[in-house]
Amino acid sequence: MTALLEMRNITKTFPGVKALDDVSISVREGEIHAICGENGAGKSTLMKVLSGVYPIGSYEGEIVYDGDTAEFRGIRDSEDRGIIIIHQELALVPLLSIAENIYLGNERASSGVIDWHETFQQTEGLLAKVGLREAPGTKVDSLGVGKQQLVEIAKALSKNVRLLILDEPTAALSESDSQALLDLLLELKGQGVTSIIISHKLNEVRRVADSVTVIRDGATISTLDARGGELTEDRIVRDMVGRDMAHRYPEREARAGEVIFELSDWNAWHPEHADRQVIEDVSMTVRAGEVVGIAGLMGSGRTELAMSIFGKSYGRNVSGEVRMHGKPVDVSTVDRAINAGLAYVTEDRKTLGLILEDTIRRNTVLANLDGVSARGVLDEKRETEVAETYRKALRIRTPSVFQKVMNLSGGNQQKVVLSKWLFTEPELLILDEPTRGIDVGAKYEIYSIINELSAAGKAVIMISSEMPELLGMCDRIYVMNEGRFVGELAAAEASQESIMSLIVRDKGE
Structure with a gap:
């Protein structure tokens, strides 16, 4: 399996703080690649570099995407190449419909006039792909967080996504909604979509990820391959925190009083x-x-x-x-x-x-x-x-x-x-x-x-x-x-x- 994405020796510095220090990751085409690390480790910063939020020139290092050196000057550049990022804080407009949200900024229009028939028809097809039965005209604020997450993925599919990045996608979801989202990622993988998932939920990471890159204090610590049997929770935790955590919970002596x-x-x-x-x-x-x-x-x-x-x-x-x-x-x-x-x-x-x-x-x-x-x-x-x-x-x-x-x-x-x-x-x-x-x-x-x-x-x-x-x-x-x-x-x-x-x-x- 060839690499779809390589980020080589990425260094990103803010005033007084080195957020990323010589970070490298490689993502194979058609895989689900997880990025794990403690809060503040640099995971989201790395993805902002990849998606063009931090444009070329604001960081050191090289991004190679689909065999070519990528120089993204903004999000539009990365989206044009099929790289779509879904942030933890969803970017939907609550009072607009599902269809309007999916095609916002990417309208189905001719001569400046929106073709609503085509918009709703294509939205129906996208919703079917992500398993949503709601009507395209349904307002987003009437949906639960789990369904809003699916709308975001449908929006990504409308842009012909090739590399989907999800930042803590299940953090606010119920267990059933989380399982449905993970199942969808596996379905998209079967359709050739490559995914990068940032998550703290190690049981979910182990369930869907083909490989995991661990980042600690802005540096790459390890890349673990599920096929090699390296992908255990204990190994991920050890690399994340820099120490063994055989006891995940601190010992305490129960002394119940009145x-x-x-x-x-x-x-x-x-x-x-x-x-x-x-x-x-x-x-x-x-x-x-x-x-x-x-x-x-x-x-x-x-x-x-x-x-x-x-x-x-x-x-x-x-x-x-x-x-x-x-x-x-x-x-x-x-x-x-x-x-x-x-x-x-x-x-x-x-x-x-x-x-x-x-x-x-x-x-x-x-x-x-x-x-x-x-x-x-x-x-x-x-x-x-x-x-x-x-x-x-x-x-x-x-x-x-x-x-x-x-x-x-x-x-x-x-x-x-x-x-x-x-x-x-x-x-x-x-x-x-x-x-x-x-x-x-x-x-x-x-x-x-x-x-x-x-x-x-x-x-x-x-x-x-x-x-x-x-x-x-x-x-x-x-x-x-x-x-x-x-x-x-x-x-x-x-x-x-x-x-x-x-x-x-x-x-x-």
């Missing part, structure tokens, strides 16, 4: 569909020093439960009782939930957890402004001191707490969210997908912080779609299905099989 949090007969209905009950008679307890997991499939109600507990941020007609240290507490608003000792780290840190345009300092104190103010006036010196304290304690990698949060890696952004809630001094910390979209090295650091919190006597609820994560971190696991708890497992008896057995058995009933 019951801190009790939830009894909790119910909630959908905020828009009054007849749809989302949470049904849920009861649970969490002790001091305990990490309690909530497992379940997408749509089982885990996030809805967490948000309804935290100030009734989700749902209507929410009822039930919350007790802290055996005494009923009022959690009817976010302020009251915080005052009762609760904190909630949302699964969507970029939209609901952080103000990306603001600094680490400001984000850190947002949930407890009283802690940095006197008589209603903010004390900026105190703000800085608090942010510095948490920067050091949580090992946030940044030159300054005055850095904008949007410039941090995913793992460091998550640490800022944790800092914000730890400054409220909670007794119960609810973590919703705490490691979503961050690399394996940063995950280990988040796990270590969770262990430190439990060792300090905090009660922790951990929601995760990754069952190995729950099994590796939790003392007990509640299993949730269709808004109800269908089982509770101690760490010693919990496994992926036992969790799925409870879910399937409940569905059967």
Whole structure:
């Protein structure tokens, strides 16, 4: 199999920072090639060089594509050669239709007049290829993230894609949507489309990739070939982080103390569909020093439960009782939930957890402004001191707490969210997908912080779609299905099989 793409000795420097240092990769025609590395390793920068976002002249090195030296001066140049990149943040216009999005900037037109019949007809053919049954006139904002991802791929196919680049394509997708997308990549491979996929999900990488290039600190570490048996998760992890991680989860000694949090007969209905009950008679307890997991499939109600507990941020007609240290507490608003000792780290840190345009300092104190103010006036010196304290304690990698949060890696952004809630001094910390979209090295650091919190006597609820994560971190696991708890497992008896057995058995009933 010949190389379709070779990037040779690519070096890219920003003021004061060498983002890429002599990086080389080779991608064979018709393969799926994965690029793995920690956040900030240079993966996205390399793909921006390839796609012309960083044009010829702004980097050192050579790109050879389909046997010819490529000198891309912009994205249009790379797209003209069949190189299409789909970024993690999808570039669709929500209020336009699927057809309009697919052909935006590439309209089917004659003499300046769009041929809508041809546009819709060709869109139907493209949607069939990616497995979407929606009508071409459907507005994009009515689609879920998984279907929007398929629209992006259909858009790439409309441009006669030959090399498809996907940056964290399954980061925001459910398990079923992720599997459907991976199946589609394998189908496209059968049709001759070469793909480069950037992903932190090593199980997905192993499932579809023919080869993997690992980048660390802006340099090529290794290229592993699936055909040679080199493609193991342990080998990828070792090359990514520069050390063996035989223990993917840090060791912890469970020391459960008194019951801190009790939830009894909790119910909630959908905020828009009054007849749809989302949470049904849920009861649970969490002790001091305990990490309690909530497992379940997408749509089982885990996030809805967490948000309804935290100030009734989700749902209507929410009822039930919350007790802290055996005494009923009022959690009817976010302020009251915080005052009762609760904190909630949302699964969507970029939209609901952080103000990306603001600094680490400001984000850190947002949930407890009283802690940095006197008589209603903010004390900026105190703000800085608090942010510095948490920067050091949580090992946030940044030159300054005055850095904008949007410039941090995913793992460091998550640490800022944790800092914000730890400054409220909670007794119960609810973590919703705490490691979503961050690399394996940063995950280990988040796990270590969770262990430190439990060792300090905090009660922790951990929601995760990754069952190995729950099994590796939790003392007990509640299993949730269709808004109800269908089982509770101690760490010693919990496994992926036992969790799925409870879910399937409940569905059967």
